[in-house]
Amino acid sequence: MKDKPSQLRSAHSLTLSYEIPIERTKEFWDGIERGKVLTTRCRDCGSISFPPQTDCSECLASDVEWIELSKEAELEAYTKITYPPESFRDRAPYIVGIGRLKEGVKVLAWVIGADITELEVGMRLELVVERSPEGDVGYFFRPA
Numbered sequence: 001m002k003d004k005p006s007q008l009r010s011a012h013s014l015t016l017s018y019e020i021p022i023e024r025t026k027e028f029w030d031g032i033e034r035g036k037v038l039t040t041r042c043r044d045c046g047s048i049s050f051p052p053q054t055d056c057s058e059c060l061a062s063d064v065e066w067i068e069l070s071k072e073a074e075l076e077a078y079t080k081i082t083y084p085p086e087s088f089r090d091r092a093p094y095i096v097g098i099g100r101l102k103e104g105v106k107v108l109a110w111v112i113g114a115d116i117t118e119l120e121v122g123m124r125l126e127l128v129v130e131r132s133p134e135g136d137v138g139y140f141f142r143p144a
């Protein structure tokens with residue numbers, strides 16, 4: 001903590017918890033367990049949302065279907081997180097990036113398998129599902 005700039009130091013800790021209905025995210029996490037990144041597509045207008053939505057963000061229709069996202073992405077932006085939220089403190093530093101998938105949706109994910117000096121806006125990425133050494137399964141970008 002000695003290297004942490006004083007203006008970022010907080011005197012208070014804050015704990016937040018969220019209740020997300022399991023039926024809305026179960027399909028997504030089941031997909032992750034099978035190595036697939038799933039999301040929703042509107043049956044009315046064809047718009048794809050990520051993360052998955054129960055209602056279309058474009059036309060507000062509630063008729064959505066689950067689809068598997070392609071793994072091909074292009075890096076649009078990235079940054080190195082040196083001072084992470086409390087829950088990720090032991091994992092820092094790490095890199096997060098925004099990748100635009102072939103379908104046009106943007107996905108925010110950790111970028112693994114590359115040093116920040118090897119990254120470049122516009123480079124090809126692959127969206128992968130992997131298990132971390134800590135045992136968590138999640139989706140990540142890695143250079144294609």
Ligand SMILES: [Zn+2]
Binds near residue numbers: 057
């Ligand atoms: Zn729609």
